Amino acid sequence: MFSYGTRLEFGSDVRPTLTVLPPSREELLKGKATLMCLANKGFPSDWSLAWKVDSSSSSSWEESRSPGVMQKDGHYGWSSTLRFPADHWRKVGSVTCEATQGSQTPVSETLRRDQCSQS
Structure with a gap:
């Protein structure tokens, strides 16, 4: 028996x-702050991304997500952006x-503002 193409086994969630990624210095000088979350090499395609902000005034940010894109290795990649006014990002x-x-089990990555050189 022969098989052709990429083989992905069912039940092999990755x-x-x-x-x-933090906002750029140039963007902060313009009064905006955009952060990006990149998710790579996941499987299947229905992982979802969400942001958690430690500040109580979460109404002053907006987020957007891209749909999953299949990569050459058969896994998926996604991205999500989070936007703040620069003065809110500084808090x-x-x-x-x-x-x-x-x-x-959820996967998470945290960025501390005080670790960003441009904050």
Whole structure:
């Protein structure tokens, strides 16, 4: 028996790797702060991304997500952006990007503002 193409085994869920990118210095000078969460090499495609902000005034930020994109290796990648006014970003202690899927243990990555050189 012969098989052709990429083989993905059912039940082989793969937790994505998360990276949180801070806002750029140039953007902060313009009064805005955009953070990006990159999720790579996850499977299947229905992992979802969410942001957690330690500040109580969460109404002053907005988020958007991209749909999952299949990568050459058969895994998926996603991204999510989080936008703040720059003055609000300066009051935030940390932001966390969390990936969840069904009954899988969530994957998270936290960025502390005081670790960002441009804050």
